[in-house]
Each structure stands twice: as structure tokens, then as C-alpha cells.
Amino acid sequence: MSKEILSKQTAGVLSAVMNQPHWNRDELSQRMIQVLKEIKQGVDSKEAYLETLLRNVTFLFANTNHAKSFLKHCIEEETFVAQETFHKLMLDVPRQVNESNYLAENMPHFKEMVYKGSTIEEQAAHAELVYSNSRLVNDLLIDFIGTFLHPNNKEFMVHYLEYASDVVVDTVMSHCQNLSNLILKEIN
Template sequence: MSIELLSTNTAGFLSALIRQPHWDKVELQEGIQKVLLQIRENASSQEEYLEALLVNVTFQYANTNTAISFLAQCIEEEQFFSQESFQSIMVNVPRQVQDSNFLAENMPKFKELVYKGSNLEEQVLHAEMFFFHTKLVNDLMVEFTGAFLHPNNRDFMVNFLEYSSQVVIDTVMQNCQTYSNLIIEELNTVTSTQ
């Protein structure tokens, strides 16, 4: 299978995933707005809110990286681990992040990306959009990995084992980024026309 075919298959598979009811764009936007409201209500100032968004973006990074590592291991070992083993690893991410220096070590990397804008208002708007993007990428990556492991998908997914784990991860992440951008763009278009 060529790289182009891998990319086409990945895009097609992700496209099928986001057509499921829980990927309804209005529901996604409402869910994100609820999360952002909750984060905002727990912050005593705009600065604290920005910091909380930075923490959440960094956590999403940890979560996404865990899913990536799991998928890479499957490909490197050319086997499909159980969905239960994937779920148990993902459930442990918050505890692992809390029990380690992960946030302190990685937040500085994201601060520059999150805190963009010439004033606090612009920074908050940008940080919210960046949070939404990282959450969508994470959710897509986690869902792709779970679907990759599903026994009903193995006949199709076995083709992914022909590639190096890095090629597959790069392709999947590139597609997750693209779909996240498209979802956000579509929601922004709908919001601006209302």
C-alpha cells in the first residue's frame, strides 16, 4: 500500500468516525462551551482562566501522546491489543499526569501557543480556540485508536501494519489536525452566519 493510499484510507476512516451521532457539530460546540464555562467559573480572573486553559491543553497533549504511544506499539509489534487494555491505559492518564512533573515540564512549551494575542481579551479568545482544537485532535486520535483495535475493523486495519509506526502516526495525526480544523471552520462559518 502506498503512502497516498494510507492517507486516503485514514481520511476515509476518520470521516466515517465523525459521521457518528456523538460527533454532531452543534453538540460538540455546546459541549466545549459547557467545559469552557466550567473552567471560567472556577477561575477568579481572566489570567487564572488563561492559566487553567493552558493546564487543560497540556493535559490533552498527555492524553493524545498516550493514545499515540499505544497505537505505535500495536503497529511495531504487529498486533491488535484489546480495547480494554487501551481503555485502562487511557483511564490512568490523569493520575499519571498528577503523579509526575508532566504539567510543569510541558506547560512552558504550550504557553507560547496558548497565550497569543496583543491583549488579554485576544489571548482568551485564542486560548479557547486552541483548547477546542487540541480537544478535537485528542478525541479523534483516541477514537481512531479504539476503532483500530475493534475486532470488526481488523480486516481493514491490518493494512496499517505494513507501515512503520512513525508513518502511520504522522498520517493519522495529520488527518486528525485537518478534521479538527475543518470542524472548527465549519462551526465558525455557521456561527458567523447566524
């Protein structure tokens, strides 16, 4: 099958995902504002706020990378595992990150992306945007994989197994990023 068909299928799946109640734009906006408010209240300075956002962005990249690897594995092995297996894997990511040097090794790489702006206020605003985007992309990917693995969807999702795993993951990530950008434009 062609990449155009894969792209249309992926857009359809993510459209169905976005119709779920937890993707309501108003509620999503309120949740994002609340999370950022809680992060800000949990620290005692603007610098600590930036550092916390950087830490969260770095963690989200680890989480997203684990999810991408899982999806890639499913495609390569042409297998649909139980959703519970995926959820257990994702619940174990924080432990893996905390027991490794992932944050210490990777936060410097993300610092340049997160800390943009000439003032601390500009940096905080940009860091909030990067965090929100990272969170949305991660959540969209997680929901896509949950839909992919759902037993009721197997007949439709089996078509994904006809493609190379890199092509599937790249297509899904591209759609997740595009949707995240659209959501952020709408709620800002």
C-alpha cells in the same frame, strides 16, 4: 502499499468516526461552549482562566502523546490488543501526569503557543481556540484507535500493519489536525 492508499484509508476511517452521533456539529459546538463556560465559572479571574486553559492544553498533549505511543506500539508489534486495555491505559494518564512533573515541566513550553494576543481578551480567545483544537485532535485520535482495535474492523485495519509506525502515526495525526481545523471553522 503507498502513502496515498494509507491516506485514503485513514480518511475513510475518520469519516466513519465522524458519522458517529457524538460528532454531530451542533452538539459538538454546544459541548465545547459548555466546557469553556464551566472552566470560566470555576475560576475568579481572566488570568486564572488562561492558566486553566494552559493546564488543560498541556494535559491534552500528554494524553495525545500516550495515545500516539500506544498506536505506534500496536503497529510495531503488529498486534491488536483489546479495546479495554487501551481504555485502561488512557484512564491511567491523569494519575501518571499528576504523579509526575509533567505539567510543571511542560506548561512553560506551551505558554507561548497558548498566550497569544496583546490583550487579555485576545489571549483568552486564542487560548480557547488552542484548547478546542487540542481537544478535537485528541478525541479524533482516541476514536481512531478505538476503531482500529475493534474486533469487527481487524480485517480492514490489518493493512495498517504494512507501514512503518511513524508513517501511520504521522498520517493519522495529519488527518486529525485537518479535521479539527475544518470542524473549528464550521462551528465558529
